[in-house]
Amino acid sequence: MEEEMHTDAKIRAETGAGSSPRGPGCSLRHFACEQNLLSRPDGSASFLQGDTSVLAGVYGPAEVKVSKEIFNKATLEVILRPKIGLPGVAEKSRERLIRNTCEAVVLGTLHPRTSITVVLQVVSDAGSGAQLLACCLNAACMALVDAGVPMRALFCGVTCALDSDGTLVLDPTSKQEKEARAVLTFAVDNVERKLLMSSTKGLFSDAEFPSSAKLGPLPGSSSAWLRPRRLRNTSSASTGNRCRGVTPRAETSWGRGPLPPPPPTHPLQPEANQRPSLASRSYGLM
């Protein structure tokens, strides 16, 4: 039998953004998620964000080819299929970003010499690459949770656009993306809201990138994932759109400056602030 978790969430800032022209602030478009749709994969999820919708299926932990096996952890594989046409270089690049994000959160050491495959199918696409990446990240996370793959934390993908006068718009529409000076996509985890992956396109300065206060090494046994480095301005004018996919293992950069609005609370925890605190949940020894 199917179990559906329909979560329709609309998050609006207290400043009260208007209905059609969204002002700056934490206002996201309508997003929805449904799990356990497909019968064959171990876990599946469909994520809808604005006009973009992605279907994800997770198979694993399963047998892995000897050539691909890693002796002490699981081999993670991501396959992204576009809505029309054959997968190309853009899909390969997104697959790598999603794979690196998933590898950072999935506890692969619990399943050595196995493979975990995430298959993503773009169902509808508004034509914006950055939105698609965020939607794929969310769908992959929900599908991994549905499959019961052990993870260190949940993660979400969010896109923001910086327009010419420096205002930050979360979850931009295609039109806003085209007119923006820079488009940034982030993957953030839910434990300490740390950055897992960032992919940027366009021109922005040190000050406009998230401040160092919120970024740092991931918790747990992992060594320092992120090392500080001075930001170089990425120019999009002559060289075209240079997409910098930064992985948690590679260097990333941050600067000082105003913090962008916090990412939305995860669809699985809409009532996060109403849940009882740890103090009231005491697992006293018998």
Added chain:
Amino acid sequence: MAMEMRLPVARKPLSERLGRDTKKHLVVPGDTITTDTGFMRGHGTYMGEEKLIASVAGSVERVNKLICVKALKTRYIGEVGDIVVGRITERRRSAEDELAMRGFLQEGDLISAEVQAVFSDGAVSLHTRSLKYGKLGQGVLVQVSPSLVKRQKTHFHDLPCGASVILGNNGFIWIYPTPEHKEEEAGGFMANLEPVSLADREVISRLRNCIVSLVTQRMMLYDTSILYCYEASLPHQIKDILKPEIMEEIVMETRQRLLEQEG
């Protein structure tokens, strides 16, 4: 012929309507379960910085000093002694196999067997230890999540309502008409293909719908719960059992009877 159509609608969890607090601690990966370090960590958890953190989405279960998180949906993990029901999809093409097995079991046959051994990569080897295992003849197969089948001493049940059921640990449930007499000689490799009477077929259909409604409300499946659900569904027509409101009513009644029986 009139047809009824229903559109999907978000349903309220059963516990809300019962008005009782389920007291289940639901977690998602990354949630802190407890900061007390005196506990041993079980499946679905990991230790991070003096805290016990969940690694799967599910409910926290505590047994004395062991804390584990039971995931909502799990793949079946074989254990020695489990009863499984399954369909033969592929077989080894070797000479001994041809001689020994071809006559009895073909590809596509549905069989019940017991787990003999588990390999390191998760594969299990099955054996039909006695004549009560083997090829399954006529009946209805229901596929449910393996986590909903309760572990019991025996998984073969002859229900008093007139049908028998095999609750496979892998989530495959086989409902079949109770054979009139135990056929010891024929054994488990001859499928009984005699026509099943209408009364038996109705009992089997009702049982199947009851099992589906229990699964929709995520209740554990075992002989008592299936039987109570069957008895609760008798006032309704078989095809009405799958309607959401009747399903809820039946399952609530089953739940209450089970609580009374325990308490």
